[in-house]
Amino acid sequence: MAETKRMAIVVHSGTLDLAYPPLMLAAAAGASDMEVDMFFTFWGLNLLKKKGLKRAKLSGAWRLGTGMMKLMIKRTGMANLPEMLEAVIETGKVRLYACTATMDIMMVKKEQLIPEVTGFMGAAGFLDIAADADIQLFI
């Protein structure tokens, strides 16, 4: 087998539509024997809050259509966001990091975040991880 591939994702957005791609890619990567590091910053940090994934809405005016979108997602057999995170964690290949600067700005305490969070770090820390990754994404 080829050497282990690694993916690093900066998760910057906290809306429903933008929360799906990083989680889906992380889940697929984990199931493909890749290692994944995810850095949750700015609005993305909201997704790591307890019930954060459940509360995620579409952005802007689309916000009002969130319920409809969730219905469509359910109808097509797509997992909801909490289920998607569960699948991500279950692969055992994905690490979730909270951005400490964002926690400071938004006054988020460690206790407000889900226990699945692997660690806390700043820009330099995540860059060190991302520098060794084969795939680097900003979503």
Place this chain on the structure above:
Amino acid sequence: MVDMPTPDKILDARRLQCPMPILKAKKTIQGMKTGQILEVLSEDPGSKEDFPRWAKRTGNELLGIFEEEDYARYFIKKTA
């Protein structure tokens, strides 16, 4: 026409949307022995690209894809 392989295990992922068929397949194949064959049923059109690539990426062997009316059967031999 190639004969359809005889699977040791069948995973029905027809109601699942991307990327869940792959995740379930990974989970199932982890519990199988080397040399055994997993059959996955998927109606996700993306699976036609996903399963061959996923199998190769994870060091397993895709034995074949058999099309049914509204889904496809994927036969994967555990070689990893």
